[in-house]
Amino acid sequence: MSGKTTIYDIAKALNITAATVSRALNNNPKISQSTRKLVLETANKMNYKQNKLALALRSGKSNNVGVIVPRINTNFFASVIRGIEEGLHPEGYQVIICQTHEDEDREVENVNTLLNAQVDGIFMSISNLPKENNHYIERVIQKNIPLIFFDRKKEMKNVSSVTIDDYLASYQTTQHLIEQGCKKIAYFSGDRSLEIYEDRYRGYEQALLDNNIPINEDYIISIKSNVVEGRDAVEKLLALENPPNAIFSTSDFAALGAIQKLKEHGIKIPEDFCVFGFGNEPFTKFMELSISTIDQSPLEMGKMAAQVFLDKINNKKSESKVILSPKLLIRQSSTRIS
Amino acid sequence: MSGKTTIYDIAKALNITAATVSRALNNNPKISQSTRKLVLETANKMNYKQNKLALALRSGKSNNVGVIVPRINTNFFASVIRGIEEGLHPEGYQVIICQTHEDEDREVENVNTLLNAQVDGIFMSISNLPKENNHYIERVIQKNIPLIFFDRKKEMKNVSSVTIDDYLASYQTTQHLIEQGCKKIAYFSGDRSLEIYEDRYRGYEQALLDNNIPINEDYIISIKSNVVEGRDAVEKLLALENPPNAIFSTSDFAALGAIQKLKEHGIKIPEDFCVFGFGNEPFTKFMELSISTIDQSPLEMGKMAAQVFLDKINNKKSESKVILSPKLLIRQSSTRIS
DNA sequence: TAGATTTGTGTAATCGATTACATGAAATCT
DNA sequence: AGATTTCATGTAATCGATTACACAAATCTA
Numbered sequence: 001m002s003g004k005t006t007i008y009d010i011a012k013a014l015n016i017t018a019a020t021v022s023r024a025l026n027n028n029p030k031i032s033q034s035t036r037k038l039v040l041e042t043a044n045k046m047n048y049k050q051n052k053l054a055l056a057l058r059s060g061k062s063n064n065v066g067v068i069v070p071r072i073n074t075n076f077f078a079s080v081i082r083g084i085e086e087g088l089h090p091e092g093y094q095v096i097i098c099q100t101h102e103d104e105d106r107e108v109e110n111v112n113t114l115l116n117a118q119v120d121g122i123f124m125s126i127s128n129l130p131k132e133n134n135h136y137i138e139r140v141i142q143k144n145i146p147l148i149f150f151d152r153k154k155e156m157k158n159v160s161s162v163t164i165d166d167y168l169a170s171y172q173t174t175q176h177l178i179e180q181g182c183k184k185i186a187y188f189s190g191d192r193s194l195e196i197y198e199d200r201y202r203g204y205e206q207a208l209l210d211n212n213i214p215i216n217e218d219y220i221i222s223i224k225s226n227v228v229e230g231r232d233a234v235e236k237l238l239a240l241e242n243p244p245n246a247i248f249s250t251s252d253f254a255a256l257g258a259i260q261k262l263k264e265h266g267i268k269i270p271e272d273f274c275v276f277g278f279g280n281e282p283f284t285k286f287m288e289l290s291i292s293t294i295d296q297s298p299l300e301m302g303k304m305a306a307q308v309f310l311d312k313i314n315n316k317k318s319e320s321k322v323i324l325s326p327k328l329l330i331r332q333s334s335t336r337i338s
Numbered sequence: 339m340s341g342k343t344t345i346y347d348i349a350k351a352l353n354i355t356a357a358t359v360s361r362a363l364n365n366n367p368k369i370s371q372s373t374r375k376l377v378l379e380t381a382n383k384m385n386y387k388q389n390k391l392a393l394a395l396r397s398g399k400s401n402n403v404g405v406i407v408p409r410i411n412t413n414f415f416a417s418v419i420r421g422i423e424e425g426l427h428p429e430g431y432q433v434i435i436c437q438t439h440e441d442e443d444r445e446v447e448n449v450n451t452l453l454n455a456q457v458d459g460i461f462m463s464i465s466n467l468p469k470e471n472n473h474y475i476e477r478v479i480q481k482n483i484p485l486i487f488f489d490r491k492k493e494m495k496n497v498s499s500v501t502i503d504d505y506l507a508s509y510q511t512t513q514h515l516i517e518q519g520c521k522k523i524a525y526f527s528g529d530r531s532l533e534i535y536e537d538r539y540r541g542y543e544q545a546l547l548d549n550n551i552p553i554n555e556d557y558i559i560s561i562k563s564n565v566v567e568g569r570d571a572v573e574k575l576l577a578l579e580n581p582p583n584a585i586f587s588t589s590d591f592a593a594l595g596a597i598q599k600l601k602e603h604g605i606k607i608p609e610d611f612c613v614f615g616f617g618n619e620p621f622t623k624f625m626e627l628s629i630s631t632i633d634q635s636p637l638e639m640g641k642m643a644a645q646v647f648l649d650k651i652n653n654k655k656s657e658s659k660v661i662l663s664p665k666l667l668i669r670q671s672s673t674r675i676s
Numbered sequence: 677t678a679g680a681t682t683t684g685t686g687t688a689a690t691c692g693a694t695t696a697c698a699t700g701a702a703a704t705c706t
Numbered sequence: 707a708g709a710t711t712t713c714a715t716g717t718a719a720t721c722g723a724t725t726a727c728a729c730a731a732a733t734c735t736a
Contacts, residue, residue: 094451
């Protein structure tokens, strides 16, 4: 009645069995052309739609994949998800979204929910403060469900990942700032318990060392990714006896806050001070003083993650660790010499 | 073996039937405390997880809802989706994402896919160029699956919607520009075959009429929501014999493009020219010249849509048309008089 | 034309959980 | 003690689609 036609309804209408209907609909060779045609026509007439749940239950494949991110409404994550969706849609997969809000309990809960929903794969950018307890991740691996980390990964066996080369990005950026004549480079760090932030820190450190510039602990400030923290950090830096003349911020938002505050202090950018961000948030390009930053190719990252998943599903590769090249976007905020 | 415990496995282990196990797990009163305890312990020990697919197939409820948007990676849509997710997560629903890329065929396909997946509800912001043929929407209604339009709606019976008062937003903005001393107000319009753009246009028109300002057709330009179209539109406007001294753009991106181009022409904002956007994209606030715009409360819109869905599911209301208040954010780009 | 092969359908099990109904045992009542 | 109720559990159908196996009819082979 309310638009629910099953293969049994079609079978009854044609006085045949559901098995035959199923075969006709699935182009099974063991069926006569005449009945196939009849079934197809009747199915169409009765507006039959396959019930994916029944199919999923029987086949064990839901044709859904789950994506777990800290939050969906930032350009980076939304774009990665878009990439995943675009890569998987042609193959008939639907994407289920989960947010952790950077909460580890929520992350565990999300993984369990997705497993109960019988997803065929899980894409995940882990939350801050990674749990010691990897039990919930082990369970995914044990169930042989493809798990693909993107951006914020955790080094594990049997798990694929798609990231950019954060170390390289950071090294090159620091090198660039040095070449612009900045030797006193402050660094806004994310939570270094996450691999990507540790890698970025190492890149910064190594570039300084390679240029015989000593590390100044006062210049290294731990921040969260928002405007206010960037402003506050600048206040701290300017209060130093020997303040820096450049900032490399691992967050575009903090870089923006830093620029605002520097301007308020009458400091000229880039003449007196260079600033470099990370992430290529849309606004960095739009500012009157455009902000130099690093593009992480989120759309491409999502598409690549989708491909890694498909390769695994099709038994082409069991595990891939894809590392994309970061793209330095050198804009006004760090260009003294061009 | 690979981590798949069913109620049958538990039943076998305890030498009882699956029915009893099911009852124990569901707190059915018809069961003894002792067996319940035993089952619960064993289930825990065997790491049992309920198979949602089986449950969904039997109950007809998948505990999934679908969201159809033109694209996910813009602040507005990503935020609405976040709101929906946050509103529905506590109730145990998962959100499935679909993108139309503004393509109507893709929209039809997405609706069908979601129906086949037996979603319990569909949230949708329709694509441009709405189809004459509403058949695919009728089918949703006929199946009695809650359908909630947000932002870009279509007026229909038995369909709920959550929008802002676009007419009012537009009226107030135009009024504001007039109060700032601008009488020659250009208007960047979206596709007026969509209700929201038609409503916005009417608000603009009415405000002019109420202030005895004649409509100048040359000032009305149809644009797509991006920077380049804003720039191009300004070129056209400045080439007019009698160019405007204000722009009300129904897109923040186009407003940004307009500002860029106006500046290039040496025109001072807001002194010589006022600009007003729509949507409160993050960058509008961050600019050195902050852009006046209208906040659509996307997070709230998503949460409200989730609530509308829940009300329908729980038979509290059959159909709601929620209209949120727009928030004018009057910033530098339109502030001559403060 | 008898026997072998092909072809098209039907039968019934399966995926995992829930639940109306049946049943047997224990508990309660008269 | 016998009748009746209560309680806990088992039996089996159901949700919708797929598929191994069985079987009958049609076609082919020698």
